[in-house]
Amino acid sequence: MQSDQIIGFSKEINYFKSLIASQRLSQAYIFSGHRNIGKHKLAKFISKLLNCDTRDACGVCQSCSLIDADSHPDVIDVKAEPTISIEKIRNIKKEVYLKNYSGYKVIIIDEAEKFTVEAANAFLKVLEEPPKETLIILITSRFDVIIPTIKSRVFKLFFSVDTPEVKKYLADNFTELNNTDIDFLLNLFDGRIGAIKNYLESKRNTLREQVFSNIYDKNSKLALNFYLSKDSRDKVKEKLSVIMSFLRDSLVVKCSNQPLLINRDYYEIINRYQENLSFLSLLERFDLICRIYATVDNVNLNILENLIKEIIWIK
Numbered sequence: 001m002q003s004d005q006i007i008g009f010s011k012e013i014n015y016f017k018s019l020i021a022s023q024r025l026s027q028a029y030i031f032s033g034h035r036n037i038g039k040h041k042l043a044k045f046i047s048k049l050l051n052c053d054t055r056d057a058c059g060v061c062q063s064c065s066l067i068d069a070d071s072h073p074d075v076i077d078v079k080a081e082p083t084i085s086i087e088k089i090r091n092i093k094k095e096v097y098l099k100n101y102s103g104y105k106v107i108i109i110d111e112a113e114k115f116t117v118e119a120a121n122a123f124l125k126v127l128e129e130p131p132k133e134t135l136i137i138l139i140t141s142r143f144d145v146i147i148p149t150i151k152s153r154v155f156k157l158f159f160s161v162d163t164p165e166v167k168k169y170l171a172d173n174f175t176e177l178n179n180t181d182i183d184f185l186l187n188l189f190d191g192r193i194g195a196i197k198n199y200l201e202s203k204r205n206t207l208r209e210q211v212f213s214n215i216y217d218k219n220s221k222l223a224l225n226f227y228l229s230k231d232s233r234d235k236v237k238e239k240l241s242v243i244m245s246f247l248r249d250s251l252v253v254k255c256s257n258q259p260l261l262i263n264r265d266y267y268e269i270i271n272r273y274q275e276n277l278s279f280l281s282l283l284e285r286f287d288l289i290c291r292i293y294a295t296v297d298n299v300n301l302n303i304l305e306n307l308i309k310e311i312i313w314i315k
């Protein structure tokens with residue numbers, strides 16, 4: 001189960017297993033690396049190694065199941081949404097100094113670049129003197145903006161992806177891909193396995209069909225409805241990724257005689273779309289959708305739907 005979930009991190013998993021076995025685990029780490037490569041999954045996996053009934057992150061015992069369900073009382077998983085505020089840190093402090101429920105306390109803080117200064121200062125004491133059997137894992141894709149006083153108090157690990165391992169995983173699990181497809185996807189998504197999986201899984205459902213068959217026609221009876229307000233923000237991002245891949249392909253068709261497309265199976269629709277638009281108009285649309293993608297975590301989703309339609313429709 002575990003190897004299926006954390007792809008490309010065999011070295012790191014073995015490293016942490018040996019640290020735990022030899023009782024050399026530090027109390028605070030920062031995991032730095034690109035988004036969506038699996039840093040958070042690795043942090044959850046380590047929390048299982050520390051709490052699993054078999055001490056091997058079996059994935060089926062009660063502790064592992066509780067961790068998978070985000071309800072293990074000793075594993076505290078903090079999301080920024082939108083910042084890591086002083087209130088969040090006060091709550092974490094209370095949890096940290098509570099007696100451990102059954103095993104090892106693990107505090108995982110995602111997007112650690114989003115600490116407010118006040119929160120970071122309040123957190124220093126925990127970093128300096130964590131109680132026994134407590135592990136703090138900070139995660140970031142923006143190590144450059146982590147507050148220096150935090151940086152200096154944690155053990156730093158920089159992650160990159162083990163490409164051969166990711167390739168093998170993709171070949172084994174997405175048998176529709178050939179080697180050229182796999183190299184292409186690794187390039188396109190900088191080797192980020194999470195992003196590649198999201199993309200491939202969205203290919204397998206009807207989302208592309210829904211987006212692509214209506215994207216060019218404002219007056220279609222089937223006119224595109226995203227219903228973004230009912231979606232989770234992750235789902236909205238997935239939908240936007242599909243649109244981005246469509247616009248990206250339209251630009252490639254516009255510029256190349258032998259286009260290498262993400263959505264090869266929708267060539268006809270992509271081609272028809274790009275024929276109606278200038279290069280600059282396509283580029284502008286692509287740019288706007290990328291900007292929207294970057295704001296999804298912080299905006300009211302109700303207003304996004306109409307904005308997106310206005311951007312992508314041919315008027």
Ligand SMILES: [Zn+2]
Pocket residue numbers: 051052053054055056057058059060061062063064065
């Ligand atoms: Zn287990």
